[in-house]
Amino acid sequence: MASGSDMDDSSSSKLHVIILSSPGAGHLIPVLVLANRLAAKYGVRSTVLQVTTAMSPETNLVNLPIDKELVETIRLPPVDISNLVGPDTKVVTQLCLMMREAVPLVRSAVTAMDRRPDALFVDLFGSESLHIADEFNMPKYLYCTSTAWFLALSVYCPILDEKIEDQYVDEPEHLKIPGCKPVRPEDVVDPMLDRGDQQYREYLRMGMEFTLCDGILVNTCEDWEAKTLQAFRENESMKSVLKSPVYPIGPLTRQVEPTGLKSEFRDWLDKQPNQSVLFVSFGSGGVLSAEQTRELAWGLELSQQRFLWVIRPPTKHGVDDAFFTANGGAEDDYLPKGFIERTKNIGILVPKWAQQVEILAHPSVGGFLFHCGWNSTLESITSGVPMIAWPLYAEQRLNATMLVEELGVAVRPEVLPTKKVVGWEEIEKMVRTLMAHKDGQAMRDRAKQLKTRATNGLISEAGSANKSICKILSNIEAKHK
Structure with missing residues (x-):
């Protein structure tokens, strides 16, 4: 299988x-990053089918440069699930319903293409579209945009469902997964928190459908999760559940924009000492309570460390200019009175959004307090920045445990932030x-070591990530012929 620079002359192009x-x-971001990777290094053309809703404005904020010659993005018509959900419908259920309603749209998009594509890749919530690949006689792959440990838990959960009768969070012992690090009951993914909820049934279905692929791409690094990846290859109990090969292809992340940071961030960061700034951001869905926001503010101030905080006011409040002034009335609601004025020489507050990749890559940034989303985790490690793990939802508790106990690049609160308010002390x-x-x-030194080894795995022809993608493309090419 040709790879790298000689790929252009092969049929794989x-x-x-x-x-x-x-x-x-x-x-969408990790999907576009994968498409760019396939284009830039392997000459593969990708069509990204983006499932949309009438209420998904954050997707429009994705301004990720793509290879316009080899990567095409098609926004499918919005799906409407308003008649299928209620006020208590969980996020995972909503996503599964959206992707289920989108299956006919995916089929129509494939049918309309001039030439049958050579393979179908779906992300974690797209497994119900895998059978479309069978209809068109294409190989089918799952793209797991999380850890191999999360994948192991997901495919083994149907077995746990048979073995365990009560709620997982009430189990006295860790949940055992063949060949893998056991999972603490309090670290289970959100759908496993309540076995009576629909999202748990959807999660079980997804875990079973994951096993039907020709292969699974995982945005992780061989060096970071060697034990789990070995379990997929060698542990007989795990192999009896998941027969499909698992390919570590990461860490694939957004690249730093050549245009750099906005001047307001860059000018401030440029004035700070090297590795002295703590970057604080909880992602697009990370909104803290008013009480927790105040405690975090006190903790940052009393630490006397420099910080750049991307702040999202508690849900009941809107963002307005008054919030970001020293004497604004909104400040008193969820920040200590006078906080902005007292910290103006060591901290900067940013409303709602900031250029995360560029900030993490800046030399003055030496730490990241965040929600443990996997995309952000990859971006932090590949910038050599250690973390304060503050998991909020989804599989973030698993990620936090991995960062602290396995990789040794993070600290975390003694009690999960979702269980109690973390005090300023x-x-x-x-x-x-x-x-x-x-x-x-x-931890900073360790993060830099992980970054170096991961980079080598991506750029070296003999690296695990490169070898994994070459193997996948060889299999697709063989099927194509």
């Missing part, structure tokens, strides 16, 4: 794959540990 993306920026201690203590420097 003619390969055309479809990649299906769920709604939401967090799902503990926040101050975590910030000081990460930014001003020898333990924080050790």
Whole structure:
């Protein structure tokens, strides 16, 4: 199988794959990053099918440069699930319903193509479209935009469902997955928190459908999850559940924009000492309570460490100019009175959104307090930045445990932030540990080591990520012939 620079002269340069993306920026970004990778290094053409809704404005904010010659993005007509959901319908259920309603749209898009594509890739919520590949006699692959550990839990959950009768969170012992690190009951993914909810049934279905693929791409690194990836290859109990090969292809992340940071961020960051700034951001869905926001503010202030905080006011409040002034009335609602004025020399507040990749790559940034989303995790490690893990939802508790206990590049609160408010004393201690203590420097050194090894896996012809993608493309090419 040709790879790298000689790929253009091989028949693989003619390969055309479809990649299906769920709604939401967090799902679309890793799909576009994969499409760009396939184009830039392997000459593969991709058509990204983006499932949309009438209420998904955050997707429009994705301004990720793509290879316009080899990557095409098609926004499918919006799906409407308003008659299928209620006020208590969980996020995973909503996403599954959206992707289910989109199946005919995906089929129509494939049918309308001049030439049958050579393979179909779907993201985690797109597994119900896998059978479309069978209809068109195409190989089918799952793109897992999370960890191999999350994948192991997902495909093994139907077995756990048979073995365990009560709620997983009430189990006295860790949940055992063959060949993998056991899962603490409190770390299970959101759909496993309530076995009586529809999203749990959807999650079980997804786990079973994942096993029907010709292969599974995981946006992780061989070096980071060697034990779990070995379990997929060698553990007989795991192999009896998942017969499909698992390919570590990461870490694939957004690249730093050549245009750089907005001047208001760059000018401030440029004035700060090297590795002295803590970047604080909880992603597009990370909104803290008013009480927790105040505690976080106190902890940041009393730590006396520099910070750049992307702040989203509690849900009941709107963002207005008054919030970002020293004497604005909104400040008193969820920030300590006078906080902005007192911290103006060491901190900067940013409303709602900032250029995360560019900020993490800036030399003055030395730590990241965040929600443990996997996209953000990859961006932090590949910038060599250690973390304060603050998991909020989805599989983020798993990610936090992996960062702290397996990779050794993060600290976290003693009690999950979703269970109780984290006090300012503990926040101050975590910030000081990460930014001003020898333990924080050790984590920073470790993050840089992980970055170097991961980069080698991507750019080296013998690297695990490169070998994985070459194997996938060889299999698709063989089927194509």
